Amino acid sequence: MTTTQTEQTSALNGGFPPASRPVRRKLGRQATTRIADGVTFAVLAVGAIVMIAPLLWMVSTSLKTKIEVFALPPVWIPEVPQWDTYVRMWEDSLILSGFQNSIIVSLTVTVIGTFTCALAAFALAKMRMPFRNAIFIGLLSGIMIPFPTLMIPQFVMFSKIGWVDTLLPLIVPAIFGNIVMIFFLRQYLENVPNSIVEAAKIDGASYWQIFWRLILPIIRPAVAAQFILWFMAVWNDYLAPILYLNTPERQTLQVVIANMNVQYATQRDYPLIMGASFVALLPILVVFLVFQRQIVESVALTGSKG
Amino acid sequence: MSTSGTSRMHRSEHRWALLFVAAPVVGYLLFTLYPVCMAFYTSLTNSNGLGIARFVGLDNYVRVLSDGYFLQSLFNTFFYMIGIPIGLALSLALAIGMNRAIPLRSALRTIYYVPVISSLAAIAILWQWAYNGDFGLVNQVLAWFGIEGPNWLADKDFAKPAIIAMAVWKGLGYSMILYLAAIQSVPRSLYEAAELDGANGWQKFRAITLPMVQPVTFFLVVTNVIGGAQIFTEINIMTPQGGPELSTASAVWYIWRQAFKYQQMGYGTAMAIVLGLLILVITLIQFRLNRRNNFVLD
Numbered sequence: 001m002t003t004t005q006t007e008q009t010s011a012l013n014g015g016f017p018p019a020s021r022p023v024r025r026k027l028g029r030q031a032t033t034r035i036a037d038g039v040t041f042a043v044l045a046v047g048a049i050v051m052i053a054p055l056l057w058m059v060s061t062s063l064k065t066k067i068e069v070f071a072l073p074p075v076w077i078p079e080v081p082q083w084d085t086y087v088r089m090w091e092d093s094l095i096l097s098g099f100q101n102s103i104i105v106s107l108t109v110t111v112i113g114t115f116t117c118a119l120a121a122f123a124l125a126k127m128r129m130p131f132r133n134a135i136f137i138g139l140l141s142g143i144m145i146p147f148p149t150l151m152i153p154q155f156v157m158f159s160k161i162g163w164v165d166t167l168l169p170l171i172v173p174a175i176f177g178n179i180v181m182i183f184f185l186r187q188y189l190e191n192v193p194n195s196i197v198e199a200a201k202i203d204g205a206s207y208w209q210i211f212w213r214l215i216l217p218i219i220r221p222a223v224a225a226q227f228i229l230w231f232m233a234v235w236n237d238y239l240a241p242i243l244y245l246n247t248p249e250r251q252t253l254q255v256v257i258a259n260m261n262v263q264y265a266t267q268r269d270y271p272l273i274m275g276a277s278f279v280a281l282l283p284i285l286v287v288f289l290v291f292q293r294q295i296v297e298s299v300a301l302t303g304s305k306g
Numbered sequence: 307m308s309t310s311g312t313s314r315m316h317r318s319e320h321r322w323a324l325l326f327v328a329a330p331v332v333g334y335l336l337f338t339l340y341p342v343c344m345a346f347y348t349s350l351t352n353s354n355g356l357g358i359a360r361f362v363g364l365d366n367y368v369r370v371l372s373d374g375y376f377l378q379s380l381f382n383t384f385f386y387m388i389g390i391p392i393g394l395a396l397s398l399a400l401a402i403g404m405n406r407a408i409p410l411r412s413a414l415r416t417i418y419y420v421p422v423i424s425s426l427a428a429i430a431i432l433w434q435w436a437y438n439g440d441f442g443l444v445n446q447v448l449a450w451f452g453i454e455g456p457n458w459l460a461d462k463d464f465a466k467p468a469i470i471a472m473a474v475w476k477g478l479g480y481s482m483i484l485y486l487a488a489i490q491s492v493p494r495s496l497y498e499a500a501e502l503d504g505a506n507g508w509q510k511f512r513a514i515t516l517p518m519v520q521p522v523t524f525f526l527v528v529t530n531v532i533g534g535a536q537i538f539t540e541i542n543i544m545t546p547q548g549g550p551e552l553s554t555a556s557a558v559w560y561i562w563r564q565a566f567k568y569q570q571m572g573y574g575t576a577m578a579i580v581l582g583l584l585i586l587v588i589t590l591i592q593f594r595l596n597r598r599n600n601f602v603l604d
Contacts, residue, residue: 010466011540036406037406037407037408039408040328040403040406040408041408041409042465043403044400044403044404044408044414045410045414047400047416047418048417048418049474051417051418051421051478051479052417052420053443053447053476054432054433054434054436054475055420055424055432057436057443058432059430060307060433064483065441065517069441070441072440072441074441074446080444085449116329117330119326119327119329120326120327120329120330122326123324123327125324126322127319127322127323127326128316128319129319129323129324129327129375129482130320130324130325132323135327135331137332137346138331138334139330139334142334142338144339144586144589145342145582146532146535146536146582147536148336148536148538148557148561148562148578148582148583149342149345149578149581149582150337150341150342150345150559151562151565151578152343152345152348152355152565152571152574152575152578153340153341153342153344153345153348153575154337154562155355155566155569156344156348156353156355156564157340157344159355162358173336173337174332176329176330176332176333176334176336176337177328177330177333179330179334182330199340199350203515204578206546207319207322207323207326208322211326227472232423235425236424236425236426237540238426238427238538238542238543239538239539239558239562240540243562243566254425254426255427257425257427257428257431257433258542258543261431261434261543262546270435273333273431273435274431274432274435277425277427277428278428278431280425280427280428281424281425281428281429284424284425285420285425288419288420288423289416292416294417295423296483299480299484300483300486300487301487302484304587
């Protein structure tokens, strides 16, 4: 980047070789830049080691024997990796049912919820409707109420209809839509010209057709990014699941590993705890590594739009 | 087209539009507005969530203000927010570094971002073990430098800083990405003009970078304060008993315990409302200050 900059500057000079003193200064500056880049890289690399070390240690601990975990001086890399940890965790624990429950909740919420959000965003951005702004601002006001303030009355409400200890309280409120997603999709649609909707109307398309055939394909990148972010949030949620889910077989993965953390700590089975925790964060890690660019871009957008 | 035709068309559009927004509106009424109204009512009763609740007026609110444990947990919650400026300063520095032409940029960016996407429960479990006095990663690494670390989470003085350090570690990548996007959108011509005027690196940072990323700083402070005020998962997993002498208990943790372990739904709701109002007021103050700042900048 720096070289192109200097090339541009000399191009601006009309291609004439600049006088000797500026050249020396420029060279000096380039050298300093290169040194600064090197130092920056070194610092960032050390930082990256600090960032990743706990996770590596987690994996390495999961492959140790119980003796190695408590060895002094510490064993950093297990002598014989105990892959067995990743086999026995499925037998001794509720990880499998935890996985199933987490998948049921996360997928139902995000698939249906994304659909409701997209539909609402279309109406709020592109359709004539009485009190359109009032409705939008009303929905937006919901953001200001934090979940802890709502959790007790919501719990009482769901316990009255017998939904405690089922996945329903985690699913049902969310499939009605999520205002953050509506906000971003609406924002995205603001950049889509009204004329294409008007043209489709004149062609006799129904509003449903306009949404399904025209709007949805246009907003697909935004929908995909928001879908992934929402999926991660639901998958990683911990507070709502521990309020509602008592029966071990009905708990989501995050609650299962938290309970294992308590249960197996007394047996000092840290390899199992670390292995289970690693497995719990693995699906999202894979999703992130695959969709990295889209995720990072949409996160960066969050800041500028917020 | 006749006027009546147009209005008929509009009416049909209105109906469809209302149908399309129906789900979020109904969801808002059922799962936000109704619970909020219920919360205000419940907070005036001695409800235990099951039997008949007796109306007790403002007793719960009086109790909130005199409950030493709640005030302690509120203090802890705000104490954790020391991590916010630390995290922002570090992530801004990281973003400035990442903006340079360094090797392995995208790999580094990925590594910094991994803790952000990792499940908080798993991360809390990991760090609880990493903070173990004898066998934890933190003290084993400190031992290389001849430092004998404390048993972090069991120590009244070190538990809170330990949790702050973990939260900074987890959030760094997120703020870094936002700052990096903001820095990259600063026109290069501004820096070039400053260089022509002979500005040094620090002056360019103060006069250009910092003001240009101010909207991101504001966004991050607001969202981090709102999120930080609701800190729960890491507290409940790393210190299931709220830490030594309740030194790590957060407000949400204490509310959760009173409401769901001791069935004090009425009292729990009153505390939750106080917390919700505190968050609201702090957020409004921040928006006010931000407006004034922007005015000065103009």
